[in-house]
Amino acid sequence: MAKIVPLFSSSKGNSYYIQGNSSAILIDAGRNLKQLELALSANYLSMQNVRAIFVTHEHSDHISALKVLLKRYDIPLYTSRGTLDYLTRTDKVPASARLNVITDAVETAGFRVERVETSHDAAEPCGYFVTTPDGRRMSLVTDTGYLTQNARQALSRSHLAVIESNHDIDMLREGMYPYILKQRILSDSGHLSNAACAEALPDFVGSGLTRIILGHLSEENNTPHLALNESIDALSHAGMVRNSDYLIDVAPVATNGKSVLF
Secondary structure, eight states, X not given: OOEEEEEEEXXXXXXXXXXXTXXXXXEOOXXXXXHHHHHHHHTTOOGGGEEEEEOSOOSHHHHTTHHHXXXXXXXXXXXXXXXXXXXXXXXXXXXXXXXXXXXXXXXXXXXXXXEEEOOOSSSSOEEEEEEOTTSOEEEEEOSOSSOOHHHHHHHHTOSEEEEEOOBOHHHHHHSSSOHHXXXXXXXXXXXXXXXXXXXXXXXXXXXXXXXXXXXXXXXXXXXXXXXXXXXXXXXXHTTOOBTTTBEEEEOOSBOOSOOEEO
């Protein structure tokens, strides 16, 4: 059975370790390398098992460790053309790195990884739909102002999903952020709210999604309690029962040694 370990998930940094059989891939590397290695070690994991790194977009909370990581480990990097152009132009990756553009899908170490369209204020952002060596399917869709049709299709095909539940709309509107930042987050190229995430979940669970991880929660404009309750309420209203029809949890800001099998 495959497993995912959310190493980090917040505006402070994001990284997810996905294992199938004896090999693994990493999606994003948004803390420094020492923190990533410590998080892996806390889960009895190692970067030595990572066969490929996939980056969703170029914002610092998704790539902070990337340059040092790729210098130390000979691991190929995959991302969109727009993101890769930005990373190379701004010296975020070493010249020696094995850099690859993923236009549609790639197969590596038994994994099939498909790019998923997202909507965010970045060069060419994306999420990923992953099929593990044993045929399990998962999607990671965060940092998106809305769920694109492509993302909805991927989520409906998944056994497990990491989906953004970034902010409570009222907390954001009443909070201390500058108006322009609030408008950015609320826009179609911003972040998915608790309400938007919750509204979409019943369709995905109805299509076969059984394990949900709410990710990239704002520490200023959200709480795990609010995010969970809004999603659980929406699923309950659709007649779906937690721990029977689906399992749901919140990805930790920093790993607490918890992995999720799927």
